[in-house]
Amino acid sequence: MEIKVYILALFDIKCMKSINDEINMALRGFVANVGSDVIGTMLVYRNGFIVSSISRNGINTKSFGALLAAVKGSIEKALSKVDAGSVNSLILRTNKYIITILPVNQNAFLISISPETSNLGLILMGLEETREKISKLLQ
Numbered sequence: 179m180e181i182k183v184y185i186l187a188l189f190d191i192k193c194m195k196s197i198n199d200e201i202n203m204a205l206r207g208f209v210a211n212v213g214s215d216v217i218g219t220m221l222v223y224r225n226g227f228i229v230s231s232i233s234r235n236g237i238n239t240k241s242f243g244a245l246l247a248a249v250k251g252s253i254e255k256a257l258s259k260v261d262a263g264s265v266n267s268l269i270l271r272t273n274k275y276i277i278t279i280l281p282v283n284q285n286a287f288l289i290s291i292s293p294e295t296s297n298l299g300l301i302l303m304g305l306e307e308t309r310e311k312i313s314k315l316l317q
Contacts, residue, residue: 200315201230208308212300218291221312222247229286237291246289250279280305282313
């Protein structure tokens, strides 16, 4: 019995690694398609844990992931108090960045960080395509 459990555990680890690799490929594809309009992208769990990320220009994805998970959680909590529905997407504009957050499922969301002069339409189209790919992987 122990041997079967051990083999199953190895199989699960191998499957997880394969899924993480495919998630990473989806993020890389998004960055490649959108080009210089994206300086960072990541898949983040609700608790701020980063599943996979890609960044340019020294973006600290760990800090951004944790911060944006907290922001998204606070907004969702506030919206539920006023019965305003659930968050479909968030677009935050700062004087440096456009930060886009799209939910992938109940537990994870996709984040894109772009320079403030970026083509938001192109980013949203690319994010939606990437979200669909990742959503299928996580089912």
